[in-house]
Amino acid sequence: MSVLTDTPRVVYRVHDFGRARDFYKRVLGFEETYVDFDESVAALRRGPMHIALATGDPDPEGGVAMVDVDDVLAEAARLRGDGVKVGTVVEIAGELRLVDVYDPEGNRIQLSESVQ
Numbered sequence: 001m002s003v004l005t006d007t008p009r010v011v012y013r014v015h016d017f018g019r020a021r022d023f024y025k026r027v028l029g030f031e032e033t034y035v036d037f038d039e040s041v042a043a044l045r046r047g048p049m050h051i052a053l054a055t056g057d058p059d060p061e062g063g064v065a066m067v068d069v070d071d072v073l074a075e076a077a078r079l080r081g082d083g084v085k086v087g088t089v090v091e092i093a094g095e096l097r098l099v100d101v102y103d104p105e106g107n108r109i110q111l112s113e114s115v116q
Helices: 017-026 072-081
Strands: 010-014 030-037 039-048 049-055 067-068 091-092 097-103 110-115
Touching: 017 030, 017 039, 017 049, 049 067, 067 091, 072 097, 072 110
Parallel strands: 010 049, 067 110
Antiparallel strands: 030 039, 039 049, 091 097, 097 110
């Protein structure tokens, strides 16, 4: 992955590379910054969070991208409406809201919102 221009902070392994790229771009709003179809590797970013997708077996114990959003509750509702697996919204000490979201392969992404 040394050819990637942005160093990924989290690498998600996926079986269906095309489906994963579509999910992260269309559903979660990531921008693709690099793709190599021969190697089935892509780099994407949303705000300061940079991730990579690569073909392989998903690792449920792997890293988790934390993506800042303006409204966790609204994003959770929108994603549930799109049929995405979404966990329970948790608020931490009136300062932060978090929710786990799962891609079609079961990889976990965490959406966060500052509520100060």
